[in-house]
Amino acid sequence: MRLVVDGVDKSFGGTRVLDRCSLVVAEGELAAVLGPSGCGKTTLLRVIAGFERADAGTVTIGGREVTGLPPERRGVGIVPQEAALFPHLSVARNVGFGLPRGSRDRIEECLDLVGLAGLGDRMPHELSGGQQQRVALARALAPRPGVVLLDEPFNALDRALRAAVREQVREALGRAGATAVLVTHDQEEALSMADTVAVMREGRIVQQDTPAAVYSAPGDLGVATFVGEAVVLKAHATGGAASCALGDLPRRPGGRDGPGHVAVRPEQLVLSDPGGRPGEPHGRVERVEFYGHDAAVTVELDTGDTVRVRTGGDVRHRPGDRVAVGVRGTVLFFPG
Amino acid sequence: MTVISPGSPPRAARRAPRRVPPALLVPAALTALLALAPIGYLVVRASEGGAATVLRVLARPRTLELAVRSLGLAAVVTVLCVVVGVSLAWLVVRTDLPGRRLFGVLAALPLAVPSYVAAYTWVAAFPGLPAASGFGGSVLVLTLCSYPYVYLPVAAALGRMDPAMEEVALSLGRSRMSVVLRRLRPAAAVGGLLVAMYVLAEFGAVSIMRFDVFTTQIHTSYRASFDRTPAAVLGLLLVLITLLIVVAEARTRGRAAYAGRGAPARRPAVVRLRAKPLAVAWAGGIAALAVGFPLVSIGYWLAEGASARLRPGELIEAVTATLAVSAAGAAVTTALAVPVGVIAARYRGRTAAFLEQCTYAGHSLPGIVIALSLVFFAVRYAEPLYQRAPLLVIAYAVLFLPAAVGSVRASVLQSPPVLEEVARSLGRTPLRAICQVTLPLAFPGVLAGAALVFLTAMKELPATLLLRPTGMDTLATRLWTETGSGSYAAAAPYAALLMLLAAIPGFLLGRRATREDA
Numbered sequence: 001m002r003l004v005v006d007g008v009d010k011s012f013g014g015t016r017v018l019d020r021c022s023l024v025v026a027e028g029e030l031a032a033v034l035g036p037s038g039c040g041k042t043t044l045l046r047v048i049a050g051f052e053r054a055d056a057g058t059v060t061i062g063g064r065e066v067t068g069l070p071p072e073r074r075g076v077g078i079v080p081q082e083a084a085l086f087p088h089l090s091v092a093r094n095v096g097f098g099l100p101r102g103s104r105d106r107i108e109e110c111l112d113l114v115g116l117a118g119l120g121d122r123m124p125h126e127l128s129g130g131q132q133q134r135v136a137l138a139r140a141l142a143p144r145p146g147v148v149l150l151d152e153p154f155n156a157l158d159r160a161l162r163a164a165v166r167e168q169v170r171e172a173l174g175r176a177g178a179t180a181v182l183v184t185h186d187q188e189e190a191l192s193m194a195d196t197v198a199v200m201r202e203g204r205i206v207q208q209d210t211p212a213a214v215y216s217a218p219g220d221l222g223v224a225t226f227v228g229e230a231v232v233l234k235a236h237a238t239g240g241a242a243s244c245a246l247g248d249l250p251r252r253p254g255g256r257d258g259p260g261h262v263a264v265r266p267e268q269l270v271l272s273d274p275g276g277r278p279g280e281p282h283g284r285v286e287r288v289e290f291y292g293h294d295a296a297v298t299v300e301l302d303t304g305d306t307v308r309v310r311t312g313g314d315v316r317h318r319p320g321d322r323v324a325v326g327v328r329g330t331v332l333f334f335p336g
Numbered sequence: 337m338t339v340i341s342p343g344s345p346p347r348a349a350r351r352a353p354r355r356v357p358p359a360l361l362v363p364a365a366l367t368a369l370l371a372l373a374p375i376g377y378l379v380v381r382a383s384e385g386g387a388a389t390v391l392r393v394l395a396r397p398r399t400l401e402l403a404v405r406s407l408g409l410a411a412v413v414t415v416l417c418v419v420v421g422v423s424l425a426w427l428v429v430r431t432d433l434p435g436r437r438l439f440g441v442l443a444a445l446p447l448a449v450p451s452y453v454a455a456y457t458w459v460a461a462f463p464g465l466p467a468a469s470g471f472g473g474s475v476l477v478l479t480l481c482s483y484p485y486v487y488l489p490v491a492a493a494l495g496r497m498d499p500a501m502e503e504v505a506l507s508l509g510r511s512r513m514s515v516v517l518r519r520l521r522p523a524a525a526v527g528g529l530l531v532a533m534y535v536l537a538e539f540g541a542v543s544i545m546r547f548d549v550f551t552t553q554i555h556t557s558y559r560a561s562f563d564r565t566p567a568a569v570l571g572l573l574l575v576l577i578t579l580l581i582v583v584a585e586a587r588t589r590g591r592a593a594y595a596g597r598g599a600p601a602r603r604p605a606v607v608r609l610r611a612k613p614l615a616v617a618w619a620g621g622i623a624a625l626a627v628g629f630p631l632v633s634i635g636y637w638l639a640e641g642a643s644a645r646l647r648p649g650e651l652i653e654a655v656t657a658t659l660a661v662s663a664a665g666a667a668v669t670t671a672l673a674v675p676v677g678v679i680a681a682r683y684r685g686r687t688a689a690f691l692e693q694c695t696y697a698g699h700s701l702p703g704i705v706i707a708l709s710l711v712f713f714a715v716r717y718a719e720p721l722y723q724r725a726p727l728l729v730i731a732y733a734v735l736f737l738p739a740a741v742g743s744v745r746a747s748v749l750q751s752p753p754v755l756e757e758v759a760r761s762l763g764r765t766p767l768r769a770i771c772q773v774t775l776p777l778a779f780p781g782v783l784a785g786a787a788l789v790f791l792t793a794m795k796e797l798p799a800t801l802l803l804r805p806t807g808m809d810t811l812a813t814r815l816w817t818e819t820g821s822g823s824y825a826a827a828a829p830y831a832a833l834l835m836l837l838a839a840i841p842g843f844l845l846g847r848r849a850t851r852e853d854a
Contacts, residue, residue, distance in 0.1 A: 049757075051757055070760070072762075078757065084755055088776055
């Protein structure tokens, strides 16, 4: 069902944790709420689920306003960070906890959905971390909730496992046709899994869009540097170009003129031997970090600014070399 | 690839709710009221004679004499317990004492010997000997029975000590002892204060040793006179002194917890003993006196009694009565403790903390004082209950509520609150979530707590003496009566049964303490 969070405020003691927070998730969509620790994303989830009461604002699920309802009447499923399976119940009874008695078929169906068919008689402590997480998902999906909330569900798993479990969870949610909100601080997770990404900062959703749009057209400098790496330089924009230490760079049309900053994605920067193209800024290589399939080269420009350039793994330059730094494509300019 | 915040800080702790649901609040408030009632009523009763009477009783030379005796006994026993407890803990945990593990188990075993049973064994073995009666006898018995209260926390603290600190001290030219002793001070202080509290509340052992202190005087006063106001005044005075020690203990416990947080990465170095025979003699001697001697004495008197006439009927009656009233006490206490324990574990805020603190009222107060207050209350307002079993069960509830609440709280804490939240998201009301998820998970711990109350109630003496229905005897009261009239042989079976019952928790505690540093 469609989830609409509108203008939610929440304070604890004197601290404002949610500040006119608004979020819209269409039916069947997987939305990722992405933000650093302490930005209020867990509180947002708890308000949607009903464990915290909002000071102001509304929460609507499937057209029905649930703001004043207790959690047990909202039809919201939760998948906590640590799976939180009931240790004294078997897997099947865990999954069937929200169902009326004798719902064997539905339990089997949900276990099948998450790829754990036949494990109904196991006890939670006999399962691996990834399996427990999937049972928790099956349990949340079983009563066909309006919305499923996942609170950093892959945090407790080790890195190697994460990608595989992520994919399984995404598929299961897709097959169930569930509307889901996933909270995370890992932008790789958010960008790769979600249909829509909501970037959260200091209690507000500052931008909500598709992953590609959030990456290529961030609303402000904060989003640009949070979602993906960016080289930030002081700049002055006039018309279709912004002048900065890297030269006069073409920028997106339609923006304001005047002083501000540019954000250049590392993959837009190109290194070449000095003297190649006229007007290109030059600099000296400070450091080369080799990552195997790619590398990062830190260059100190003649103007004094430092930029970090991403290249392929076959980088030729060494610390101390002089290089020219070019920019491909348009850059992002943010006034102010 | 990029990660937004490498090494992101841990998630903020979930905020526990403040508002306690009425389904829990009402029974918990009633329990708290019950726990506070005895002291409250004591104040009422003591002030009935007016300020003049209170001052008269307090100013009596006898009162001063009792104060000197009670406090003097407490002080001497505490010092001795600290010496014995710290030395044994050091020997067992940090040195290469031969037979360390055995001595570790033996060191905690005196908890299995109720103090009045130990007093019986000494008096029965050496009747009339000055060292085994009066002040000397009381000091001996109470030290041997209470030193585990110092030994256990100090041994735990020694096991958790980080060797790096000692090594730094040695490298800076200080002695190992100075650093270790300083780190041990909080644990030893907590244990010492606990000992002082128990000595002040002690009744059975000192009365068998015929050494008069506050508690025995209260008992005599209650028995002998029509006007029991002086007993109430003395009771209140004792409560006040005890409260001072309780406050000191609570403060020191906080500091002790600070000092010993977390487990060290490495085990501390083992100290080689130079005078091994002396150390073995010390540890062995303490164990022999504290555990071995009572067993031998009881064994001897059992043998004596076997040749004389044994009264099995009385024995069975006493056993049945003990089991029945202790089981009732355990059931009632645990039932009362559940709502308070759940609140203490799951909710925060002033109401929750206040309720929990109230139930700890019976924690340190002498059993005789609580019993006295209940007697006053029953005689005045609840005539039918006077000298009937329900009143005794209520006294047990007040006395053992702290232990039960502590154990319920610890068990509920084992079950994380997120499980209740998940249950609610799946359609359960808060109360059903607690009943279907939290309580089943907490059940084993709650049961263990109830078992502990059951065992402790079986050994209780002073309140049982005062409140039992006429004609009913428990194992403890039988022992006390027979010892008082010099029938040591007749008392032996009761002593043996009590030791057996009390041995169970003592043994388990000792095993856990040595396993921690093993």
